[in-house]
Amino acid sequence: MTPVRVVGVGNPEAGDDAVGLLAVRSARAELEALGAEVVETGAGLHVVDLLAGADAVVVVDAVRAPAGGRPPGTIVRAEAGPEGLPTEVGSSLSSHGFGVAEAVGLAAALEDAPRVVFLGVEVADVTAGHGLSRAVAGALPELVARIVTEARLLSAT
Amino acid sequence: MTHRQVEVPVIARVEGEGALHITAKDGEILDLRLEIYEPPRYFEAFLQGRHFSEVPDIVPRICGICPVAYQMSAIHGLEELFGVEVSEGTRELRRLLYCGEWIESHILHIFLLAAPDFLGMASAIEMAKHHPDLVKKVLDIKRVGNDIMEVVGGREIHPVSPRVGGFSRAARRRELDPLLPRLEWALEQMPGIADFVASLPAPVLPREAELVSMVHPTEYPINEGSMASTAGRRWTFAEYESVTQEVHVEHSNALHSLMSDTQTPYHTGPLSRMNLNVDRLTPVARDCMARAGLSVPEGDPFFSMAARVAESALAMEEAIRIIRDYVPPEPSMAEVVPRAGRAMWATEAPRGTLYHRYDVAEDGTILAAKIVPPTSQNLRHMEEDLRRFLPGVLDRPDEELTRLCEMVVRNYDPCISCATHFLSLDIQRV
Numbered sequence: 001m002t003p004v005r006v007v008g009v010g011n012p013e014a015g016d017d018a019v020g021l022l023a024v025r026s027a028r029a030e031l032e033a034l035g036a037e038v039v040e041t042g043a044g045l046h047v048v049d050l051l052a053g054a055d056a057v058v059v060v061d062a063v064r065a066p067a068g069g070r071p072p073g074t075i076v077r078a079e080a081g082p083e084g085l086p087t088e089v090g091s092s093l094s095s096h097g098f099g100v101a102e103a104v105g106l107a108a109a110l111e112d113a114p115r116v117v118f119l120g121v122e123v124a125d126v127t128a129g130h131g132l133s134r135a136v137a138g139a140l141p142e143l144v145a146r147i148v149t150e151a152r153l154l155s156a157t
Numbered sequence: 158m159t160h161r162q163v164e165v166p167v168i169a170r171v172e173g174e175g176a177l178h179i180t181a182k183d184g185e186i187l188d189l190r191l192e193i194y195e196p197p198r199y200f201e202a203f204l205q206g207r208h209f210s211e212v213p214d215i216v217p218r219i220c221g222i223c224p225v226a227y228q229m230s231a232i233h234g235l236e237e238l239f240g241v242e243v244s245e246g247t248r249e250l251r252r253l254l255y256c257g258e259w260i261e262s263h264i265l266h267i268f269l270l271a272a273p274d275f276l277g278m279a280s281a282i283e284m285a286k287h288h289p290d291l292v293k294k295v296l297d298i299k300r301v302g303n304d305i306m307e308v309v310g311g312r313e314i315h316p317v318s319p320r321v322g323g324f325s326r327a328a329r330r331r332e333l334d335p336l337l338p339r340l341e342w343a344l345e346q347m348p349g350i351a352d353f354v355a356s357l358p359a360p361v362l363p364r365e366a367e368l369v370s371m372v373h374p375t376e377y378p379i380n381e382g383s384m385a386s387t388a389g390r391r392w393t394f395a396e397y398e399s400v401t402q403e404v405h406v407e408h409s410n411a412l413h414s415l416m417s418d419t420q421t422p423y424h425t426g427p428l429s430r431m432n433l434n435v436d437r438l439t440p441v442a443r444d445c446m447a448r449a450g451l452s453v454p455e456g457d458p459f460f461s462m463a464a465r466v467a468e469s470a471l472a473m474e475e476a477i478r479i480i481r482d483y484v485p486p487e488p489s490m491a492e493v494v495p496r497a498g499r500a501m502w503a504t505e506a507p508r509g510t511l512y513h514r515y516d517v518a519e520d521g522t523i524l525a526a527k528i529v530p531p532t533s534q535n536l537r538h539m540e541e542d543l544r545r546f547l548p549g550v551l552d553r554p555d556e557e558l559t560r561l562c563e564m565v566v567r568n569y570d571p572c573i574s575c576a577t578h579f580l581s582l583d584i585q586r587v
Contacts, residue, residue: 040314
């Protein structure tokens with residue numbers, strides 16, 4: 001059993017959708033020093049499998065608020081409950097519409113979920129071929145620090 | 158005149174930066190447009206000026222669910238242009254890798270996307286609460302497909318070992334052997350799954366459609382073959398862009414594929430493959446097809462789910478055969494010398510035929526690329542299905558109507574996210 005796993009989700013070629021991947025990549029050395037396992041994945045669907053075999057999982061992904069109005073670069077944190085992730089977190093930018101929220105919800109419904117902490121970043125631009133937007137790039141250092149903090153807290157409990 | 162507009166921000170299980178616009182009056186559809194804003198044009202531009210050897214690392218990024226399909230259409234096309242002969246072991250290993258993708262994608266679609274629709278449930282999460290044992294079993298089956306992809310393709314975001322010429326690293330026997338008992342277990346579950354699918358209350362939408370798929374003289378087509386349709390057309394990959402054409406649709410950036418001569422749409426995907434390749438089915442796949450209630454010819458798009466069940470079994474049977482007989486290719490890479498010309502190839506992605514074309518310079522530089530994904534080829538039929546399906550249900554409340562529209566679109570397993578991210582629904586009752 002892995003004590004803590006940190007999963008970065010995203011598409012490296014789709015603007016702000018890369019933020020989850022880039023953040024866990026930046027945090028990798030510190031996370032591994034804490035004994036956490038670091039995984040990068042291209043599809044939220046695979047998170048279903050990545051929740052298994054760990055005591056706690058930190059999932060990092062790009063999100064879009066369901067009703068809009070959240071400034072790009074805003075970091076949102078949520079813990080999964082019996083119903084999965086709270087809906088106000090928003091829709092992660094999943095391939096084929098089965099994303100992180102669905103994966104976590106499914107594990108929760110099967111009573112098979114570890115403790116899940118979700119860190120999302122509100123996106124501005126997910127155009128293929130674009131880099132990170134200014135707002136999301138600006139949020140990256142704080143996101144990296146928060147990933148490490150979450151992993152440290154989960155490792156200690 | 159009353160005028161009501163309903164906006165649904167996200168079609169929950171098909172997210173694309175697109176929209177479905179419907180205008181209806183007195184139970185009649187006046188206008189209906191399914192818009193997809195961004196086909197993979199960025200990638201076509203991004204590939205220009207790249208060396209051919211980079212292509213297998215670039216194209217799988219187009220899609221998180223069918224990266225193997227993108228790699229295989231590109232690799233096979235470039236190898237044919239360069240006159241590269243790969244070993245039988247390489248050929249089999251590629252088919253195994255692709256079977257892993259079929260298993261994962263089909264099982265995901267059958268249970269986590271389509272079955273909740275047919276059961277009238279909001280999502281797979283609700284289904285998991287009612288049928289936890291079934292969903293757990295399904296996730297275990299899906300994981301077998303995923304693990305095949307990891308063992309053969311490499312444990313990265315996208316498969317990294319497939320190359321033009323073979324594999325940078327060919328899987329070893331002892332890596333593949335542990336998959337065998339799990340595949341055998343998964344295959345044993347398939348007849349029961351076919352019975353489950355047969356019991357689902359699926360909608361009925363009979364239609365006459367030209368179904369298009371690859372065909373192959375000796376096997377169920379995945380990586381190699383040529384093109385055929387239920388209207389009797391036959392063509393080669395080199396003729397793909399003359400037999401079919403992509404047309405721009407007014408008021409939209411979407412491209413629709415049509416037959417060039419008749420300007421009529423066609424449908425690609427599992428149902429088309431079954432119709433054109435029923436003689437190539439493996440034994441359990443054939444049994445699953447019958448149990449799921451599918452007999453060909455069948456054009457009703459809602460039989461796609463039965464076709465996915467049969468193809469899942471086929472992919473497992475093929476994977477078992479390949480692993481049992483596997484001899485690692487030695488060497489794992491053939492020699493590759495680029496030559497100038499045009500590479501044209503298609504393979505069968507889980508959701509339909511995926512065509513690639515590359516114009517290549519003498520030194521192996523990509524001069525131009527064209528990618529025609531299955532979803533853009535099926536777009537016109539998605540619209541036509543909606544036009545025929547909606548008049549009978551237009552009086553339903555908006556929430557239910559939205560769910561029904563989603564179901565019709567989702568039935569094609571569209572790879573909308575290959576190109577885009579969000580899909581919104583806009584219904585105007587005039």
